[in-house]
Amino acid sequence: MVYDLAIIGGGPSGITAGIYAARQKMKTVLIAKSFGGQMAHKTVDIENYPGFDKISGLDLIEKFENQLKGKNVEILSEELHAIVKENDSFKISFEDGKFINATAVIIAAGAKPRKLDVEGESEFLGRGVSYCTTCDGPLYQGKDIVIAGGGNAGFESAIFMQNYANKVYILEYGPEARADEENQKRANENGKIELIVSADIKKIQGSAFMEKVVYADRVTGEEKEIKAQGVFVQIGYSPASHIVEHLADLNQRKEIIVNHDTMETRTPGLYAAGDITDGFLKQVVVAAADGAKASMSAYKYLQSKNG
Template sequence: MHQIIIIGSGPAGFTAAIYAARAGLKPLLFASSVAIGGELMNTTEVENFPGFPEGIQGPDLMQKMQEQAERFDTEIVYDDITEVDFSGDIKRVTSSDGTVHEAHAVIYATGSAYRKLGLADEDRLSGHGVSWCATCDGFFFREKTIAVVGGGDSAMEEATFLTRFADKVYVIHRRDELKASKIMQQRAFDNPKIEFIWNSGISAIHGESQVTGVTLQSTVDGTERELALDGLFIAIGNDPRTHLVHGKLELTSEGTIAVEGRSSRTSVPGVFAAGDVIDPSYRQAITAAGSGTVAALDAEHYIAARDQQEATAAAAV
C-alpha cells in the first residue's frame, strides 16, 4: 500500500513527486515505458523556464526534474498504467504487466498530446523546424519565413505571436474561412507579416536536417505546389490524455479533467489532477509545474485529514 501514486512524468508529475516526497509521502510515480518526460522531450532549447538564464535543452530539464524527485526518494517505475479504479477509499491502478498497485491518493498528470498532420517526416524534423509551440520555439526563427497550419484561435494566436520574430508568416488552412473568433481573425488579417493560403493542406514536409519547405495540396482540385519555408508550426489542436478516466472522473466541455476552482481536486475524493490534463489554455512547462505543486499539497492535506479521521475513530472505540 502506497500513500500516493503519481501517473505521468512531465513537469506536473515530477514536480508533484518532488513536493510529495519532501512531505514524506514516498510517492510511486509511473513514468510510462515510452513517453518519459512528456512533450518537453521533443523540445530543443527551453529559454523561458525560470532558473536557466542561458536556456536548457528540454530533455536535460526533464532529467534534472527526475533527479530531484529521486533525490527525495520518489520511486519511479518505467511502465504504463492501463486501468484505474477510483471507486473505493483505496485507489487502484493496474500497470501493463497486470500488477495492481494501491494507494490512498492518486495524482493524474498524464498531460496532453499535440495533434499531428500524420506526415512521414513530421516526427523526424520535430525540433528541426517543425514545432507545435510558438512560445517555446518562436525565438529561433528571427528573420525567417515560416508557416502555421490551422484555422482556429490557437493558430491565429501562434501566427500573430510569431510575427515578433519572423519576417514572413503564412497561415495554411484547409477551408476558405477561419474557425477562429472574429477578434482573433481581424488581428491576423491586419498584420502585414501574415499571408493566408486558403483551401490548402500539406502533403509533404521537406528537409534533411532542417525544414526547407512543404508541398501544398489544394483541397479543391488536388493540385500541388511547393512552398519554401524555414519552419512549420502545427496548430490544429491538442488532446488531453484522459482516456483512462472517461466515465470515472468528471470532464469539462473541452475534454480536460474538471477540478474545483484553482485546486487539483477532481470529482472523486482522493484523486487529484495536474498539468495539461486540466489546462486547455496555457499548456506551458512552468504552469504545469505549478499545477503539480498544487496537486501534491492537496493530496498531502487529504491524506493528513484522512489519517486524523482514522485516529479519532480508533480513539473513540
C-alpha cells in the first residue's frame, strides 16, 4: 500500500497532523500503538489548553481522537520496526514483517520515560518500580512510596499519591526542588510529602517485591535508605528518535533537529513534530501546532513532487 503521508505517533502532534492532512485530502495513515502520548499519563489536569479551563489528559486526548476518527485517516496500531528511504519514498516496516510505503513521513513519536539506570530497577519493575503513576499509584494505598525526581512531574505525582499512600518521599538529585512554586506549595499542604534533596539513588532492593531505596547523600557522602514499597520514576523523558537517527540530525539530548517553521528534518519528505523535536517548550498546544505545520509542509512537498 502506498500512502501520500504516514504519521508516526498518536499524541497531540500526530493527531493534529492527521486532521490537517485529511483536510488537504492526502491519502494518510496514522500509526500508533495507543493514543495520547505523555498527555494521557498526566497526574494533574491540563489548565493551559485553550478552550478548557481544566480537563484531564485522558479526556482531552479522547476529544482529539474522536475528531480524528471522523476524518478520512486510516489508523494502524502496529509496532514499528524500521523506516528507510528507498528511491523517492519511505518504506515503513512493522514487527510482524508487514510494511507500507509513503511519499512523506511525519515522525511524532514523542518521548519515553527516562530510567534511573540503577541496580534493582529492572528486577523490581512491576514489583515496586513503576513509570506510570496514574496506572499503578492507586495500588499503593496505605504504603510508603518514593518519587524519584523533584521536577514538576515528580511533584505532580507526589500530589496525586497523597490520595493513596501513607507517606511520600520525593528524592531529588540536585540541591533544591525544580518544580514550580505552585506545585511546591500544593505539596506542602498536608504533611504526607517529604522532600529530600541532594539524593543520588544507588539501588532498589527487596525480595519478592521491592522493600527499600538506597541513596547517597551528595553533601555528606553518607549512604542512606528509605523503607518503601514503591518507587515512581519521574526524571524526565528521552525522545523516541532512534527509529529515524539514520535520516535526521539529533542534538545531544537525542531530539530531532528541525526547521521550526516547516518542521523539516535533513531528509526531504521527513518531518518531525512535538516532543521528539528540539523545540524548547514541551506543551500540548505546541505539539498540536507542530503537527499542523508538519502536515502543511508535507502537503507542499507532495505538490512539488506531483508538479
